[in-house]
Amino acid sequence: MSRSQLIEQIKRKKTFLCIGLDPDVEKIPAFLRDHADPVLEFNKRIIDATKDLCVAYKPNSAFYESRGIKGLQSLISTYNYLPKDCLSIIDAKRGDIGNTSDQYAQAFFNEEASGMGFDAITVTPYMGNDSVTPYLKYEGKWVIILALTSSAGSKDFQYLPTEGGHLYEAVIQKANTWASADRLMYVVGATKREEFTNIRKFAPDNFLLVPGVGAQGGSLEDVCKYGMTKDCGLLVNSSRGIIYASNGEDFAEAARAEALKLQQQMQAELEKAEVI
Ligand SMILES: O=C(O)c1cc(=O)[nH]c(=O)n1[C@@H]1O[C@H](COP(=O)(O)O)[C@@H](O)[C@H]1O
Numbered sequence: 001m002s003r004s005q006l007i008e009q010i011k012r013k014k015t016f017l018c019i020g021l022d023p024d025v026e027k028i029p030a031f032l033r034d035h036a037d038p039v040l041e042f043n044k045r046i047i048d049a050t051k052d053l054c055v056a057y058k059p060n061s062a063f064y065e066s067r068g069i070k071g072l073q074s075l076i077s078t079y080n081y082l083p084k085d086c087l088s089i090i091d092a093k094r095g096d097i098g099n100t101s102d103q104y105a106q107a108f109f110n111e112e113a114s115g116m117g118f119d120a121i122t123v124t125p126y127m128g129n130d131s132v133t134p135y136l137k138y139e140g141k142w143v144i145i146l147a148l149t150s151s152a153g154s155k156d157f158q159y160l161p162t163e164g165g166h167l168y169e170a171v172i173q174k175a176n177t178w179a180s181a182d183r184l185m186y187v188v189g190a191t192k193r194e195e196f197t198n199i200r201k202f203a204p205d206n207f208l209l210v211p212g213v214g215a216q217g218g219s220l221e222d223v224c225k226y227g228m229t230k231d232c233g234l235l236v237n238s239s240r241g242i243i244y245a246s247n248g249e250d251f252a253e254a255a256r257a258e259a260l261k262l263q264q265q266m267q268a269e270l271e272k273a274e275v276i
């Protein structure tokens with residue numbers, strides 16, 4: 001999905017919600033356990049209940065890899081079930097030397113080879129240019145670089161002082177030389193609201209993938225106030241706050257209710273900023 005198509009979907013659906021598909025088998029409702037693939041069944045019902053309220057889905061590969069071959073099957077089947085009008089993001093947070101990154105890129109982008117052709121992947125920038133460019137060889141695919149994460153540990157490295165500021169700012173400035181805002185997004189945690197204005201100085205046009213609202217306590221209002229652009233420029237993710245809204249038979253309706261609350265807030269923010 002191109003940048004203009006993404007912006008079109010945001011305007012059409014009046015939302016910039018990304019739903020994180022992070023299914024922990026211990027937490028999914030017990031009544032689904034009789035299904036051949038309970039995780040897939042869980043994901044399908046969440047997707048069916050929410051697909052008009054979001055513009056992206058983000059399966060986090062850890063929740064699938066942890067279940068070995070069965071998890072990989074759930075991930076591939078989930079990928080195949082994702083609606084075509086939503087950006088598909090694989091949250092893999094990969095980063096390695098060039099020829100290894102080639103293999104990761106093939107795993108998540110080359111549908112013929114692996115069964116998965118996600119639109120976007122999260123990548124850690126620590127190993128630099130040659131660890132990121134293999135993903136950019138895939139025309140039309142997005143790379144989402146970790147810039148300032150929502151985690152408490154973000155202070156360990158990301159805030160280290162550099163000549164002109166902090167390490168996370170240097171990451172953005174350098175990565176901007178590798179690809180345009182049509183192909184590159186940055187992860188910025190919703191818990192870092194005081195940094196959004198600053199980040200917009202370095203990344204005025206890039207979409208930001210913003211996790212950390214809901215379970216991690218970030219504020220959607222603040223993220224919009226300091227991070228929204230004329231094209232919206234934000235994909236705000238919520239995983240646990242939506243998918244585990246209930247662990248009963250009503251889990252999909254409860255997920256929809258949570259997603260709807262966020263969509264309504266997002267619509268108000270889009271109207272306030274005159275994006276729609
Ligand atoms: O890259 C991410 O998506 C990510 C970056 C970050 O800084 N913080 C963060 O929480 N995430 C992911 O975003 C999701 C957040 O989930 P919830 O806290 O349950 O909404 C998880 O899949 C995390 O791995």
